[in-house]
Amino acid sequence: MDVILETGGKGRAVKAGTAKGRKAKGGRTRQTILEVAVDIASAEGLEGLTIGRLATQLSMSKSGLFAHFGSKEDLQLATIEEARSVFIEDVIRPALQAERGLPRLWKLCDTWLSHVQGEGVSDGCSGGCFFAAAASEFDSRPGAVRDRIAEIMKEWLSILRRAVVESQEAGQMNEDVDPTQLAFEFNAFELGANWALQLYGDKQAFARAREAVLERLRRHSTRGGAALLPPIKAKPRRARAKK
Amino acid sequence: MDVILETGGKGRAVKAGTAKGRKAKGGRTRQTILEVAVDIASAEGLEGLTIGRLATQLSMSKSGLFAHFGSKEDLQLATIEEARSVFIEDVIRPALQAERGLPRLWKLCDTWLSHVQGEGVSDGCSGGCFFAAAASEFDSRPGAVRDRIAEIMKEWLSILRRAVVESQEAGQMNEDVDPTQLAFEFNAFELGANWALQLYGDKQAFARAREAVLERLRRHSTRGGAALLPPIKAKPRRARAKK
DNA sequence: CTTTAATACGAACGTTCGTGCTATATCAGC
């Protein structure tokens, strides 16, 4: 599944995808590199993202690719920024179109889960959360990479928390809910779903995470807020055969 | 925090521990190696567990250490088994002494969290869950190591689930609770707490995880079961300053 | 005392990693 540099297509948002000139070529190549880098790193981690491997997959030479970044760390940082852009585009922006309050909070979680699950047909069944992988890989490796990852994840937690607060301000969620606590729990469900997917390929975990989130939202929503949530699915209530 | 086998002049590792005999010596060395290996791997992951580093920390030669295991993979597998033993000793066994049902279920979660948090004074502030780190490191690396990790984590999930079922059988928990779902959620809270600790050094996350677990236990417990849980702490209800 | 086998060491091998130097195409502007 090599990625050829010049197929043209490449749906992702590139500043000037078709700009001509030698100068622009480098930028486009860099962009292509980063897109593949995010793919690899999502599945195998930021350290599995080897320059040699990246070059091979892109049919480039190591040094040619390396020239686009001053160091491995720069490549990692750039990859992180690219992943953040993708995340914003795929998760944050769609959620912002939902109505502020409970609908947006639910949409954030729902889209996040879809994003990790491997949204559409992307590329088979890879999936996996870039930041979850990167975080656990660098949590014990101090440096700029780790700091940036921590910053971005804090950003994400903050967004979740704000959505909770806004739900309360809109009178859709009970005031006695601690927003930080709820954000922690939602984030944990997402980590748990990602964990189950990566380790067992258990796609059902996403249904469980959604149910966990929804149950909590319903539990804490006011009378006015409850109507804004998806309808309750009929529970299949059958004891699992699992011993 | 090096572990010196014996200060003997030339770094000679000669020590007459409890058991005598040349034969037993190897076994003791191996055990010492594995204990240090678990420590390193808990903090830095199974791949950060380099043979060279392990040897340095033990004041041994790489080859001398290597001789105890046929390969790196064998070392990893042995380290996993050692970690499992520690886990059983530190978490499972204490929980089994709690009364079957809700008390045991709560104890399992509580002890697990303490275990990850770094329980006592162990060695400063390391902490971190061996299996969480190992799982996310190997989830995309097929092989015996990954399989064993998956097996052990499934074992753990199964224990959690059984505790839920037993709580229901004891009439302490409502029957409409899906044990698999609850086990998933508890596991997610634990992953979330570990994540926050590793990335932010946020020990408060454990309080949050405990609260999340307890709230769920209370929510689903029957009238008879509720009394078996820890008393409700007075909520400090103060809005966090965090923006 | 001699022999044996367990234990550990030191040196080296082959590989892979990140990285630096140098050369060569390829286009923009004069």
Added chain:
DNA sequence: GCTGATATAGCACGAACGTTCGTATTAAAG
């Protein structure tokens, strides 16, 4: 068409990794 910047390739280095091999030490067995 020449010049100069830019993009990519080729090659080599040093470090670290897992691993192998030959050897020294030494407790236990004969």
